Amino acid sequence: MSTVPFDQMDGQIWFNGEFVPWRDAKVHVLTHGLHYASAVFEGERAYGGEIFKLRAHTDRLIESGRLLGFKIPYSADEIDSACNELLRRQGFADAYVRPIAWRGSEMMGVSAQNNRINVAIAIWQWPSYFNPEQRMKGIRLDMAEYRRPDPRTAPSKAKASGLYMICTISKHAAEAKGYADALMLDWRGHVAEATGANVFFVKDGVIHTPDPDCFLDGITRRTVIDLAKRRGYEVQVRTILPEELESFTECFLCGTAAEVTPVAEIGPYSFTPGDISRQLVADYAAEVQPKRAAAE
Ligand SMILES: Cc1ncc(COP(=O)(O)O)c(C=O)c1O
Secondary structure, eight states, X not given: OOOSOGGGOOSEEEETTEEEEGGGOOOOSSOHHHHHOOEEEOOEEEETTEETTHHHHHHHHHHHHHHTTOOOSSOHHHXXXXXXXXXXXXXXXXXEEEEEEEEOSSOOSSOOTTOOEEEEEEEEOOOOSSOHHHHHHOEEEEEOSSOBOOTTTSOTTSOBGGXXXXXXXXXXXXXXXXXXXXXXXXXXXXXXXXXXXXXXXXXXXXXXXXXXXXXXXXXXXXXXHHHHHHTTOOEEEEOOOGGGGGGOXXXXXXXXXXXXXXXXXXXXXXXXXXXXXXXXXXXXXXXXXXXXHHHO
16 A cells, blocks of 8 residues: 555545645645534445446435435535546546545534535545455454444444544554454444444354444445345344354455455454355455446
8 A cells, every 4th residue: 555645645636526636635624524523424446447336325425414414515416427537537447435525614613504515535546455365364353342332322324434433443452452453342232343344254054244223234235145145145134142253154344445355263253264255255356347347
């Protein structure tokens, strides 16, 4: 990965309807989104020049804003076209796409009724989240100290910046102990997800994944469930207790950035990335390839 800081790269950023030079896409320190986490964002990947499931991500961005009480001032069509045009201008075939919407500077208190809703999109090259050689060996996860919050505590369905505070703390704590990531339980103590990806397990040829009732129902998660069912696997979406971790033989994470990444360890529990993980890594890699290339 590049060592150039993210605010000093070259290229363009789409900023409130205009393409501006990358280094000029700035916000003031007195920005509500920075002080009060009134921001929502997306993470998307382009493969072969096409953004995978772009409309689903755009719809989720708009819905996340609604859950935070604001209306994004662009239509889904306008946001999709901006993402596609920016990808073309940046000139990348494979890339990461980051739209973000946030409350601006007009009011600086908890109440921010009159603040402008700003929207920006940046696109950069982001190779595989986890080291590629490690991928099939499986990554190691720690157990996180923080839990995914009760939906009565926070808008847990939103991809909201504020919800990532405990993810960064948990990931840093895991990395400090030599782990790649951390598994978070939810507020009830059920298995929930990793700090930036959903989790799946395998036992006796059946796939199990937690019900996303208080965390992000990932677009990759839904894609993987669909791919697994197409292969004829049974997928059980259900409550998973931490005590069950011992009984699973395979485990993998999935998310836009993580793609499908096998897991070898969660704290004291070990897993062996096997046929189902391998199959879904391959099926997902095939699924994200541009549909127009497949049609040619
Ligand atoms: C906390 C969290 N859960 C799950 C996911 C997976 O979501 P998706 O597959 O839509 O990228 C992500 C990735 O964005 C995430 O950050």
